[in-house]
Amino acid sequence: MGGRPSEEDIRKLPVEKAIQELGAHPDTGLAPDEVKKRLTEYGYNEVPEKKKSPLMSFLKRFWGLTAWMLELTILISYVLGRLLDLAVIAALLLINAILGFFQEQQAERAVEALKKKLSVKARVLRGGAWSVLPARELVPGDIVRARSGDFVPADVKIIDGDMEVDQSALTGESLPVEKKSGDLLYSGSLVRKGEATGLIVSTGTRTYFGRTAQLVQAARPKLYVEEVITNLLKWLLAMVIALLALAFIVSYFRGVSLLGLLPLALVLLVSSIPVALPAMFTVTMALGSLELAKRGVLVTRLSASQDAAMMDILCADKTGTITMNKLSVAEMEGVGGYSADDVAFYGTLASQEANQDPIDLAFISEARRKGLNFNGYVQKKFTPFDPSTRRTEAVIEKDGKEFTVIKGAVLTIAALCGVDPGEMAGLEKKIGSLAKKGYRAIVVAKGGEKQCFELIGMAALYDPPRPDSAKLIEELRGLSISTKMLTGDALPIAREIANEVKLGGKVTGMEDLKKMESIDPDKAEEIIEGSDGFAGVYPEDKYLIVKALQSKKHVVGMTGDGVNDAPALKQAEVGIAVSSATDVAKGAASVVLTKEGLPEIVSLVRTGRSIHQRIVTWILNKIVKTFEIVLFVVLAYLVTGVYVVGAFEIVLLLFLIDFVTISIATDNARPSLKPETWDMRALVKVAILLGVFMVMESFGMLYIAMNYFRLTDATGLRTLTFCMLIFGGMFTIFVVRERSYFWRSMPSKTLLLAIGGNMLVTSAIAIAGIPGLIPIPAAYVLIAWAWYFIFALLVNDFVKVRILPYLEALKI
Template sequence: MCAAQPEGSSQKIAGLSSEEAKRRLSEYGYNEVEERRRSVFLTVAKKFWGITPWMLEVTIALTWLLHKYVDTYVVAGLLLFNAALSLFEERRADSAVTALKQRLHIQARVKRDGEWVSLPAREVVPGDVIRLRAGDVVPADVKIVEGKLDADQSALTGESLTVSKTVDDSVYSGTIVKRGEVTCIVTATGAKTYFGRTVELVQLAKPKLHMEEVTASVVRWLLLMVALLLALGLGVSYARGVNLAQILPLTVVLLVSAIPVALPSMFNISMAVGSLELSRKGVLVTRLSASEDAATMNVLCADKTGTLTKNRLSIAEIISLNGFKEDEVAIFGALASNEADKDPIDLAFLSYVKQTSNSLGEHKILEFTPFDPTTRMTQALVSLGGDEFRVYKGAVEAVLELCHSPPSERSEVERRVQTLTEKGYRVLAVARGAEGVGYTLAGIAALSDELREDSPRLVNELSELGVSVKMLTGDALPVAQEVARKLNLTGPVEKMSALRSRGDENEYAQIVEGFHSM
């Protein structure tokens, strides 16, 4: 346990005592979503329960009654082999997942007994006072009591842009702090957090195994054929006056022959080989049938942000105004940016300038003011060749107000902004000028979350294979529609509530569970 002493008035905010924290830990439990783990006995017993094991168990009973002990031992061996192979693969995957979780273990700065200490995030309890700064992953649902920050909530909402949070605002577990420093009080931990409830929904999914459906279908058809043959044989025997008791052993043999005892073993072996091949490519399979579930899917639900896109803003278009050039607009926007803040909009302008002009030339930043939620702009005082001027970057309305743009220019800019917004772009304005002289609107820039280079190709390949791709996002509708257009995704837009009311919800649950296991 290492001490950490943040500066500021946060020292006045009292934290929990060690005794109170221990009491709350026993009341609320650890700050983690408890995995639904079965006991070893139930895990082993489950391998002998289901359509496939029942089929083999019936075969064992019938061959034993017919005194075909060799067949009994062979089928029993197959049953044990199936169970052992499945258990071995899943245990190996569990060990890998456990090791991975230990490596991803995070710490939290917590105030205990009046001192700031660093504790494992799982030991945080409701009521704890914690300190968050740039780069931290929020360990629990918290309420800000001091300071302000910009948070990346893309893992929860799909929104690529950061969200500003200040006193009395809530910040959810799993959010990443991009800028700022705050003192917070923990309001919820573990499964009670916003993120924890989402994880529990995935754990509740109980998909049907495709392998068992195929096996059951094969067995049904074989039993139907055998039943027809038995009916025909019994009818002929009865017509000839043969004692039916004499052909009972033959009847049992025919029933046993209808059970494909080696089929489950072949399925398990093929899935084990598939899991091994996937592991060589860096894919961790935690459930033996997960790869088979993924291979037989007909609908792929893919998250937009970070999966289909890079979760990184980039400049898609620049419109220069009032005699300025596009590269000048980009440079002004980059000058009003600070790479150290890791703000996605700032990084987009800086990256664009590096890719186009490679540098900011002889511009020298004398003073930089980060984004202010009240003005909705960032600004910088710049020196070039002995002359000083200011550059502004921010919301279009705020920059237009700063420049005192005439009605004609304002209406033209608003028309262009509306067009870009309908395409799903985030639009910012850039201005240049000096105090006492006035400011001139240099241009507007359209930003978007850039697609991954391989996304269009993969979506097209999946479509050719007959897999329907559905994009999941909590982003604004125009943004989602523009990404769908670029990916050539067609079909209606559906809300989650509508999906829950549909009869094929289980189809989607199977997909979620299948990929959750990989």
């Protein structure tokens, strides 16, 4: 190999010379031992990603609204000489940055793990057999097969075949480029049309553009949930600012120094901002994604599980999702003196095993079962199935003579063969009788040099429903998700399959639907909404179906596998690429299945709804605590003339509550039986009502502390108030996490440990005392425990159950 020309020189060589220089074997591919040697020489076919600087990621944690307010509070505390407040707030800022950075790194590692599972695949010939391998394992000299919808896995020189390639992402060319034998395909370009066998000439960092195509983008779109919370926080901030303005006005007339109130006012503002919100979302979504990955569901966009929680319609491809996607020959019948064996023989000649097309594989499998002999027959050219022509075509050479074999849709091929009207009517009748059995009819024809085709016979192919399809469709129906089947098959076949899986009898033909759309678009949308399935669907029709359902305010899931499915997968809120999908479909989808069928989709929905419940719990708890803390502290000041809690205690409280509640991401949340929706008005109503009760209860405890315990600032009033706010917040989590009475479900062990540990640490701080907090008797702490246990878990929980009509607006 030492005298081999450089890879740049090999690119310029004719394909035959390049094959020779690379020691390639077009008929058998490289041997396993040779592959190992070349992996050692060239390395894996990958380009290391440029990673974000961890230092810059960490420093960004000190930039933003929350960080600015904490930093302003530190500055004011320094100016006022309140060094203890300064130290605690600085510690909170630093710990916030460290925890957020740690969670971001964890989430990035989770997404990277998923990206590795979604790496580009390639069809490669090795040891005389075709197989599908990760593109990173390719080496120069490998023989590969590329077809429409594939990303080119490395720099490839075409040996045989023609195609159109989209190089726009690499060269900026807006139109596809035609490629033929001897031309070079660049790594990362996209095959738009055709197929070809090629020779790998460069891999990894040595490819023309120095990188491979990436299917998963590192950037994640802004979550819909975050937008909702942003709007909510504007309202909360307005409420806090209004209450604080009232407190400042009263302080001014009472002659209190306003500078002394600034640190507390700023910290109260900070308390209304969910410091742990990004970490909560990231952890919840990442944990859900990892849970789904174990079940064969790869989430390429973290927010996809939240979208799945709101999905109410699933548009499912029949093939590979509802059915097995493993066509087999049910029966064959020759015509005009041809036998069933002839149908299998010529049908196989019009097939290409390297493409792994289900119809091709069915003919090849049947020919092998019959033991048919193909010696002397050479496939000179092959044109794969095209929806526009509805056939495959091959040019075959035998003893120096060439002929053409085609197979495909019955009426299309019959028309090419010039079948007379009487025989055509017989064929249509035959198609109808096969369709009623759920069979798909394919005809085979042979032509000479002048392309005058002769009908050879018909094959009935059958793709049986998966054994679990009917059960799983019923399970989705139990989750209030309507499943709509999409198939390119004729209407009778679609109806037969729909009946077998108990989908429903309202199956609509796309031809009739398009006619209605041209007459009355609104009526067409109503038909789409009311249909159980669609027959005669072309890939481009899927996009129109998704758009029509979305116009009816549905949240749509869409399964797909082909390059033409990409627009529909992107348009749908939940784009699901099935296990056999092309690279383009996987790149467009937000979810990729690694197993066939619907079970993983059910898992996606259930997990998504559980994630939604956890986020609702966190949001409810945050609204309740923000409302209670600010209203209680300000009203207590207006009533008593003193601040019952200071900046130091509020900052410590923020640290102990906000970050402990991240453990809600691990809670045992039950998925809803209905699609989730967001109604923030209902959430705010519930939270404010619970917050009002908590403020009243806190005033009751404050009255006891000031009049019976005789506590003042000098004797630990702020310490007890700190305990009250912590204990009330912890018990409130038990109230808001369960939509019924709190005892109906058990929290996760992680959540119980976090809450229990937090309350024990708070008790120890209060009893022992720390700088800035005066110790108080253990009896007072125990009374605060009991007070909030009784009121939160009995009174507030009872009130929550009574106001469930509000929660029903959330469908939870």
